[in-house]
Amino acid sequence: MTLQARPEKGSGIHGWGAYIPRYRLPLKLIASTWGWHEDQYKGLNVREKAIAGPDEDSTTMGYEAALNALKRAKIDPSEVGAVFFGTESKPYAVKPSATIIAEALGITPITMASDLEFACRAASEAMRSSIGLVSSGMLKYSLVIGSDTAQAQPGDVLEFTAASGAAAFILGPSSGASAVFEGSYTYVTDTPDFWRRSLQPYPRHGEGFTGEPAYFHHIINSVKGLLEELGLKPGDFDYAIFHQPNGKFPVRVGLRLGFTMEQIEPGLVTPMIGNTYNASALMGLARVLDRARPGERILVAPFGSGAGSDAYSLIVTDEIVERHDLAPKVDDYIARRVEVDYGFYTRYRGKIRLMPR
Amino acid sequence: MSIARHWRRRHNLYRLIGTRCRSCGRTFYPQAQRCIYCGSSDVEQARIDGEARLLSYSIVYSVTDEARYEAPVILGLVEVGGVKLITEITDASPGELEVGMRLEPVLRKVSIHGESGLIYYAVKFRPAMGGGGSGED
Known part of the structure; x- marks a missing residue:
């Protein structure tokens, strides 16, 4: 084994937080704009998607999620030794968002800080790296942020699900954590399922690779690898959360792995807000932590195109109870909704070019 | 700037x-x-920091080209922890505003210098989550 599932010293999630912008675009309005028949999007199991406002981007959304995570962690920002920002919608091609967020939160200047890219899995790579950094004793707390204002070419099928949102976590030693990492496992290969070339505004997707060779192959292998490493079976978990490019894939992969709808449903957020890319599975994890009770076991398996998946097992501790209400919950943000039409969406997401911006 | x-x-x-x-x-x-x-x-x-309330506001419909995406722009006189400041109000349409309503700070983009320039971030205020009403609380 070249990559340890269980480092000698433990680590865990101290604080968690999410952010969802308030604007919602119903899928039926996308369909009516581009002439799709409802049968062509109903199967996605997504009702509407969250879209960022005109003064929001992945940095501002990631900041608010991180602020919520810090509130729940109950630590001084200067104790954070690393800020990792996972996104595929960087406001700058070159200039880190991690430093802007670190500065705004009061974490700078003695900290690591970088933006990571691995399609929807960059923030999960940050989480695995942070487990190593914390377990080694190199730093006490790491801030992991997944945030995206997902892009989709107007009229492309991706437009039905590409949404905006963020999730963030403060990782630290197992002592005092809200949930302790029991183990983690990673599975990556070179797979051409989805990409965006430099200077291109919208991604492309290789249809034949999207499902089985990419999403299902990698998640099934990461989860099976973790279960084998830990000697666990699906029935040992209270919750099972998977990457959610739509509302049907996470259900299908969960059932195929032997999990039940009762385990999958609490972490399923895409049907209500769309696919928030780097925040997708991690938003599901945040929603589960919002309600989790001490002693419960959580499986979470993010995925990113290109392609790779990580699987984590977490055990909830007594510490979580007093932290539930220290910041807004995922469901608070889901409830804060204002429906907009396709015209608003094109303006808010900069698809109407008024002037050089 | x-x-x-x-x-x-x-x-x-x-x-x-x-x-x-x-x-x-x-x-x-x-x-x-x-x-x-x-x-x-x-x-x-x-x-x-501390509790923030909207004291007064002005809705600007005729905006500069740079602010066209955000129009109408809402400028608010806000009291935060006893300090008064003028700031942008975001995440609110004019019909949702009420003098005295509770607000909370958020980090947002305030200006962008063209397609290749810097993005400027700063604190704005939005109606408080969980109700921005002006009731005694």
């Missing part, structure tokens, strides 16, 4: 760092070398 000015003021803009006068005890925003009330130079940095 120039790049250098925004960089110098980034803590004020990102975290609402203002000034407290050790001489007269009053706090104000933005940061200054002298007290705007008594003129004393015996001042220190102070974080402006």
Whole structure:
């Protein structure tokens, strides 16, 4: 084994937080704009998607999620030794968002800080790296942020699900954590399922690779690898959360792995807000932590195109109870909704070019 | 605002760092070398936080080209922890505003210098989550 599932010293999630912008675009309005028949999007199991406002981007959304995570962690920002920002919608091609967020939160200047890219899995790579950094004793707390204002070419099928949102976590030693990492496992290969070339505004997707060779192959292998490493079976978990490019894939992969709808449903957020890319599975994890009770076991398996998946097992501790209400919950943000039409969406997401911006 | 000015003021803009006068005890925003009330130079940095309320607002429909995406722009007179400041109100349509409503700070984009320039971030205020009503609470 070249990559340890269980480092000698433990680590865990101290604080968690999410952010969802308030604007919602119903899928039926996308369909009516581009002439799709409802049968062509109903199967996605997504009702509407969250879209960022005109003064929001992945940095501002990631900041608010991180602020919520810090509130729940109950630590001084200067104790954070690393800020990792996972996104595929960087406001700058070159200039880190991690430093802007670190500065705004009061974490700078003695900290690591970088933006990571691995399609929807960059923030999960940050989480695995942070487990190593914390377990080694190199730093006490790491801030992991997944945030995206997902892009989709107007009229492309991706437009039905590409949404905006963020999730963030403060990782630290197992002592005092809200949930302790029991183990983690990673599975990556070179797979051409989805990409965006430099200077291109919208991604492309290789249809034949999207499902089985990419999403299902990698998640099934990461989860099976973790279960084998830990000697666990699906029935040992209270919750099972998977990457959610739509509302049907996470259900299908969960059932195929032997999990039940009762385990999958609490972490399923895409049907209500769309696919928030780097925040997708991690938003599901945040929603589960919002309600989790001490002693419960959580499986979470993010995925990113290109392609790779990580699987984590977490055990909830007594510490979580007093932290539930220290910041807004995922469901608070889901409830804060204002429906907009396709015209608003094109303006808010900069698809109407008024002037050089 | 120039790049250098925004960089110098980034803590004020990102975290609402203002000034407290050790001489007269009053706090104000933005940061200054002298007290705007008594003129004393015996001042220190102070974080402006606490409960925020909307005192008054103005809705700007005719905006500059740069602000067209955000129009209408709402400028608010906000009281935060006893300090009054003028700021943008976001995540609200004009019909949702009510004098006295509770607000909360958020970090947002405030301007973008063209397609290749810097993106400027700063604190704005939005109606408080969980209800921005003006009721006694």
